[in-house]
Amino acid sequence: xxxxxxxxxxxxxxxxxxxxxxxxxxxxxxxxxxxxxxxxxxxxxxxxxxxxxxxxxxxxxxxxxxxxxxxxxxxxxxxxxxxxxxxxxxxxxxxxxxxxxxxxxxxxxxxxxxxxxxxxxxxxxxxxxxxxxxxxxxxxxxxxxxxxxxxxxxxxxxxxxxxxxxxxxxxxxxxxxxxxxx
Amino acid sequence: xxxxxxxxxxxxxxxxxxxxxxxxxxxxxxxxxxxxxxxxxxxxxxxxxxxxxxxxxxxxxxxxxxxxxxxxxxxxxxxxxxxxxxxxxxxxxxxxxxxxxxxxxxxxxxxxxxxxxxxxxxxxxxxxxxxxxxxxxxxxxxxxxxxxxxxxxxxxxxxxxxxxxxxxxxxxxxxxxxxxxxxxxxxxxxxxxxxxxxxxxx
Numbered sequence: 001x002x003x004x005x006x007x008x009x010x011x012x013x014x015x016x017x018x019x020x021x022x023x024x025x026x027x028x029x030x031x032x033x034x035x036x037x038x039x040x041x042x043x044x045x046x047x048x049x050x051x052x053x054x055x056x057x058x059x060x061x062x063x064x065x066x067x068x069x070x071x072x073x074x075x076x077x078x079x080x081x082x083x084x085x086x087x088x089x090x091x092x093x094x095x096x097x098x099x100x101x102x103x104x105x106x107x108x109x110x111x112x113x114x115x116x117x118x119x120x121x122x123x124x125x126x127x128x129x130x131x132x133x134x135x136x137x138x139x140x141x142x143x144x145x146x147x148x149x150x151x152x153x154x155x156x157x158x159x160x161x162x163x164x165x166x167x168x169x170x171x172x173x174x175x176x177x178x179x180x181x182x
Numbered sequence: 183x184x185x186x187x188x189x190x191x192x193x194x195x196x197x198x199x200x201x202x203x204x205x206x207x208x209x210x211x212x213x214x215x216x217x218x219x220x221x222x223x224x225x226x227x228x229x230x231x232x233x234x235x236x237x238x239x240x241x242x243x244x245x246x247x248x249x250x251x252x253x254x255x256x257x258x259x260x261x262x263x264x265x266x267x268x269x270x271x272x273x274x275x276x277x278x279x280x281x282x283x284x285x286x287x288x289x290x291x292x293x294x295x296x297x298x299x300x301x302x303x304x305x306x307x308x309x310x311x312x313x314x315x316x317x318x319x320x321x322x323x324x325x326x327x328x329x330x331x332x333x334x335x336x337x338x339x340x341x342x343x344x345x346x347x348x349x350x351x352x353x354x355x356x357x358x359x360x361x362x363x364x365x366x367x368x369x370x371x372x373x374x375x376x377x378x379x380x381x382x383x384x
Binding site for chain 1: 205
């Protein structure tokens with residue numbers, strides 16, 4: 001029920017935003033700001049760049065909002081697709097940017113209630129270090145952002161079945177590496 | 183199953199990622215300043231988003247309509263509006279198939295064969311003067327019938343006889359109009375019957 005209400009209000013926001021209503025875009029921004037930021041932050045490992053990419057994602061969405069159709073996929077999938085492309089573009093420009101070498105940066109001025117120990121902070125980074133960029137995307141979208149296989153397939157530009165198979169293999173891989181990393 | 187617990191823990195850490203307070207509070211204001219106007223209006227965007235579909239539909243409609251017009255044009259005759267379409271389609275088909283033109287088509291192109299409309303008029307009554315002469319002769323009971331084989335006019339006497347009398351009269355004068363028809367028939371029969379050994383006319 002809550003998801004239906006949320007979907008209806010999201011559709012209304014989209015309609016208004018398509019007509020040039022900036023306040024409607026502001027509503028969408030507030031809903032997806034953190035989700036996009038986290039997704040980008042996991043890939044880049046840099047808070048400043050992640051914030052910049054988040055802004056760019058919504059800027060690009062605003063410019064191409066007329067091309068977006070909910071029949072093709074959900075708004076979340078569309079926004080994550082834009083963010084993923086921007087991350088890939090940035091990674092090409094800065095090939096040296098990688099979770100392997102980037103120091104785990106402090107999370108800024110916001111208090112981290114869930115991360116009390118410094119050791120726990122590094123656990124996510126250690127886990128994701130063993131995964132490629134594509135595998136990080138799949139794991140993030142499926143297990144952290146709770147997107148459906150269909151939505152992930154839309155983001156990846158592949159088939160739903162292929163996403164399932166790929167995620168199954170990633171889980172097997174994590175089972176093998178988990179004792180070493182954690 | 184250790185992996186799900188790993189992912190559960192990793193999710194907590196994932197969700198714990200937060201941006202700077204500045205970005206979290208004033209991110210929208212900073213973005214709003216950079217927004218500008220949307221690139222496309224709704225109709226404009228809809229048109230461009232649906233353009234491939236429009237193009238395909240327009241192409242199919244054009245092919246169907248054009249095909250029907252060409253099909254109907256095949257039954258058109260010279261002077262009709264679609265005859266030009268027929269000629270054009272034949273020319274295109276000829277170019278595509280590579281068929282050589284027939285001898286008649288080549289001759290008509292070179293001008294050796296002329297259509298009846300293109301030939302000069304040699305009819306003896308084609309001029310107004312001839313027509314007037316013909317009308318006068320008809321009034322006088324004398325008609326000039328043009329001989330189209332030789333181009334000369336042959337004269338034929340037409341005598342109009344009233345009272346239902348037979349107008350048959352040979353040109354050698356064997357049957358004269360002054361004679362009684364019954365006598366004339368008897369005379370002819372008497373001349374012919376002895377040759378075929380039939381009894382004489384009573």
